[in-house]
Amino acid sequence: MAAIDAANAEDPNTIEVRGAVRPKELAHAELMGEWLDRLDPGAGDAQRLAARAHHLRRWSLPRASYPEGRAGYLRWRTALRKQHADEVAGILQAVGYDAETITRTQAIVRKEGLGRDPEVQTHEDALCLVFLETQLAALVDDLEGDKMVEVIQKTAAKMSAEALALVADLPMRESDRALIARALG
Numbered sequence: 001m002a003a004i005d006a007a008n009a010e011d012p013n014t015i016e017v018r019g020a021v022r023p024k025e026l027a028h029a030e031l032m033g034e035w036l037d038r039l040d041p042g043a044g045d046a047q048r049l050a051a052r053a054h055h056l057r058r059w060s061l062p063r064a065s066y067p068e069g070r071a072g073y074l075r076w077r078t079a080l081r082k083q084h085a086d087e088v089a090g091i092l093q094a095v096g097y098d099a100e101t102i103t104r105t106q107a108i109v110r111k112e113g114l115g116r117d118p119e120v121q122t123h124e125d126a127l128c129l130v131f132l133e134t135q136l137a138a139l140v141d142d143l144e145g146d147k148m149v150e151v152i153q154k155t156a157a158k159m160s161a162e163a164l165a166l167v168a169d170l171p172m173r174e175s176d177r178a179l180i181a182r183a184l185g
Contacts, residue, residue, distance in 0.1 A: 050108035125163035
């Protein structure tokens with residue numbers, strides 16, 4: 001995890017989380033670990049490694065390097081999942097992890113079996129909770145209400161009932177909480 005965190009600490013982008021400014025992907029990885037602990041305290045090594053590596057060096061493949069629009073966005077996201085899985089494999093091999101742990105970590109990072117695999121679902125739940133905690137407010141400020149309702153509904157559709165119940169614990173503006181309530185109606 002230290003090697004993954006060191007790679008994410010190189011992120012030139014920063015984000016303020018809970019009053020501290022941190023490299024964005026390092027902060028997201030740390031939050032993923034916190035949510036994983038809350039969602040599945042008995043999570044194994046592959047889940048914990050995947051949580052830290054879910055957006056490993058994400059800034060190195062900018063969204064702007066793909067065409068605008070949904071098709072370009074989906075191509076970018078697919079390329080990112082492959083890149084994250086390949087890079088975490090290199091790190092894990094270098095520090096001596098076995099092939100089984102590496103393969104499983106990669107599968108979770110790529111979200112293989114989403115909707116069927118409980119570990120991948122927990123990973124997705126943690127991702128959604130991190131998104132809502134760290135990115136919702138900025139997105140609300142950029143998008144109109146109806147579009148945000150759609151974004152929240154799409155996010156909620158990917159989450160388990162257990163994770164949705166934890167949304168109430170997230171620190172957020174009251175206006176954002178009201179928007180979530182409207183979206184989940």
